[in-house]
Amino acid sequence: MKRELLIDRIEKETGYWDIVIIGGGATGLGTALEASSRGYKTLLLEQHDFAKGTSSRSTKLVHCGVRYLQQGNVSLVLEALHERGLLRQNAPHLVFNQSFVVPVYDWWGGPFYGIGLKLYDILAGKLGLGPSKLLSKEETLQHIPNVEPNGLVGGVIYYDGQFDDSRLAINLAQSVLDHGGTTINYMEVKSLIKNNGFASGVVAVDKETGKQYTINSRAVINATGVFTDNILRMDNPESKKIIAVSQGVHIILDKEFLPGDSAIMVPQTDDGRVLFAVPWHDKVVVGTTDTEVPEATLEPRALEEEIDFILTHAKRYMKKDPTRADVKSVFAGLRPLVRPTDNKNTAAISRDHYLTISDSGLITITGGKWTTYRRMGEDTIDKALFIAGLEERPSITKSLRIHGWLKNVDKNDPLYFYGSEKIAIIKLIEEQPVLGEKLCDELPNIKAEIVWHVRNEMARTVEDVLARRIRALLLDAKASIKMAPVVAKILAEELGKTPEWEKQQVDEYTKLANEYLLN
Ligand SMILES: Cc1cc2nc3c(=O)[nH]c(=O)nc-3n(C[C@H](O)[C@H](O)[C@H](O)COP(=O)(O)OP(=O)(O)OC[C@H]3O[C@@H](n4cnc5c(N)ncnc54)[C@H](O)[C@@H]3O)c2cc1C
Numbered sequence: 001m002k003r004e005l006l007i008d009r010i011e012k013e014t015g016y017w018d019i020v021i022i023g024g025g026a027t028g029l030g031t032a033l034e035a036s037s038r039g040y041k042t043l044l045l046e047q048h049d050f051a052k053g054t055s056s057r058s059t060k061l062v063h064c065g066v067r068y069l070q071q072g073n074v075s076l077v078l079e080a081l082h083e084r085g086l087l088r089q090n091a092p093h094l095v096f097n098q099s100f101v102v103p104v105y106d107w108w109g110g111p112f113y114g115i116g117l118k119l120y121d122i123l124a125g126k127l128g129l130g131p132s133k134l135l136s137k138e139e140t141l142q143h144i145p146n147v148e149p150n151g152l153v154g155g156v157i158y159y160d161g162q163f164d165d166s167r168l169a170i171n172l173a174q175s176v177l178d179h180g181g182t183t184i185n186y187m188e189v190k191s192l193i194k195n196n197g198f199a200s201g202v203v204a205v206d207k208e209t210g211k212q213y214t215i216n217s218r219a220v221i222n223a224t225g226v227f228t229d230n231i232l233r234m235d236n237p238e239s240k241k242i243i244a245v246s247q248g249v250h251i252i253l254d255k256e257f258l259p260g261d262s263a264i265m266v267p268q269t270d271d272g273r274v275l276f277a278v279p280w281h282d283k284v285v286v287g288t289t290d291t292e293v294p295e296a297t298l299e300p301r302a303l304e305e306e307i308d309f310i311l312t313h314a315k316r317y318m319k320k321d322p323t324r325a326d327v328k329s330v331f332a333g334l335r336p337l338v339r340p341t342d343n344k345n346t347a348a349i350s351r352d353h354y355l356t357i358s359d360s361g362l363i364t365i366t367g368g369k370w371t372t373y374r375r376m377g378e379d380t381i382d383k384a385l386f387i388a389g390l391e392e393r394p395s396i397t398k399s400l401r402i403h404g405w406l407k408n409v410d411k412n413d414p415l416y417f418y419g420s421e422k423i424a425i426i427k428l429i430e431e432q433p434v435l436g437e438k439l440c441d442e443l444p445n446i447k448a449e450i451v452w453h454v455r456n457e458m459a460r461t462v463e464d465v466l467a468r469r470i471r472a473l474l475l476d477a478k479a480s481i482k483m484a485p486v487v488a489k490i491l492a493e494e495l496g497k498t499p500e501w502e503k504q505q506v507d508e509y510t511k512l513a514n515e516y517l518l519n
Helices: 003-012 026-037 066-071 074-090 109-127 137-143 165-178 225-235 304-317 373-388 416-431 447-456 462-469 477-495 499-514
Strands: 017-022 042-045 095-104 133-136 154-163 182-184 187-195 198-206 212-222 243-254 263-266 275-280 283-287 291-293 329-338 353-357 363-367
Touching: 003 182, 003 212, 017 026, 017 198, 017 373, 026 042, 026 165, 026 363, 026 373, 042 165, 042 187, 042 212, 066 074, 066 109, 074 095, 074 109, 074 154, 074 373, 095 109, 095 137, 095 275, 109 133, 109 154, 133 137, 137 154, 154 165, 154 275, 165 182, 165 462, 187 212, 187 225, 212 225, 212 373, 225 243, 225 329, 225 363, 243 304, 263 304, 275 304, 283 304, 329 363, 353 373, 363 373, 416 447, 447 462, 447 477, 462 477, 462 499, 477 499
Parallel strands: 017 042, 017 212, 042 182, 095 263, 212 363
Antiparallel strands: 095 154, 133 154, 187 198, 198 212, 243 283, 243 291, 243 329, 263 275, 275 283, 353 363
């Protein structure tokens, strides 16, 4: 839907929205879909593009996190495994069954990891993706041919979910629209409206036009990830900081570093974490790190020691050693770690996610994982109903098909991730064959996709397209720079922008993409 039409909805609304959500990452979008699918009048405002923050910078796994298994946190593991199963059912065009191999170099490693992963199978129950099993050395090498063979004893194979994070975010935003809700990008919340001390709306600024909007709402939800404290301070300037920011970095390598279909899971790095190498869009994502950083930004930068850490560990487990020259892109994401200062106003410190209600009625939801976004949304709206005095209606998201839903997609098809929308993109090419042309030699994307992104996926800039609608910035930053001028041209035509805008877009994008490259 056109952005102007969405803005029009705000301009025409003279009364109250039922629910206003600040933040368009996994948490905000999941909450907005929960609200709109229950029939509440829902508005989501995102200051930049959807999933610009943490939600486009994950390891791309739909999983429970092995650390909870190690901690014996069975209820959390069960919840994440349940959500993994639901997500596979509700977005089968984006969420896939992925085999992972733990390479084992000690005689005791096989039985040790084997037992832990059997427990994982049992907890997944009917929603399990396949049984784990011990592998011989030969079988391990068949699954992960580039694994370091020196000292290899065998391996353990298990199954988990793998997905495209920002594509899911875009499809969630479209699903909210499908259910009558409104989601707007480039709309920043600047302050909260208070009525007798109660949070009753927001003041937001359209970053494209500078126009300010006063928006009334029965409930206001803060789903701003690492920026949570900024909104809490808008509510109460005395509010204590509850978020600690932890950075995680990934590098992207060519598929030759992980031929075959299986991912590698290293259960114990030097700092006691797990490290993954996962096949993704014909490349390999390797990560991650855990580095506390002083502040939240929308464009975090990888530290040299984080890159060294990943390369050192990758070399240890890969026969062909990756070097800095092999890195196609490096990206960093920020985890919002919650450190509640007191539990006075805490409605629920639920499992992995944190849901709290301020004295003003402002609802804050943060923490958690991409995997559990739906459950976070459900919990949040269950609370928001009472705050807003809305009629209670049951959640339907457990079995709600996400926009683009299509079963049995062929991952070799370059348009597979559009799911049921692929037909419409093909139609664009039939109408205008030039749109079938590729954007560069290195990646499979074509011009028709860009037209589609503008007309149907709310893309506004070259970065929106190359970073989050297709994943060129992450997959191959250098190739994405080559694509930028064509993308800018198509965007300018579609959005009615000037040649100056086009040039500025290319310059801004090139500057950004250079930051994803290692020199
Ligand atoms: C390195 C790393 C790897 C991860 N890997 C996985 C994984 O493999 N699987 C998994 O399940 N989870 C993973 N996670 C966790 C997952 O990515 C996060 O839990 C999730 O993305 C958080 O989403 P969010 O919506 O809370 O935050 P965000 O995605 O950061 O969204 C918050 C949004 O709020 C917006 N915002 C802020 N202030 C304002 C304002 N004033 N007005 C309007 N908008 C505003 C921001 O622009 C931002 O887009 C990983 C996290 C990290 C850091």
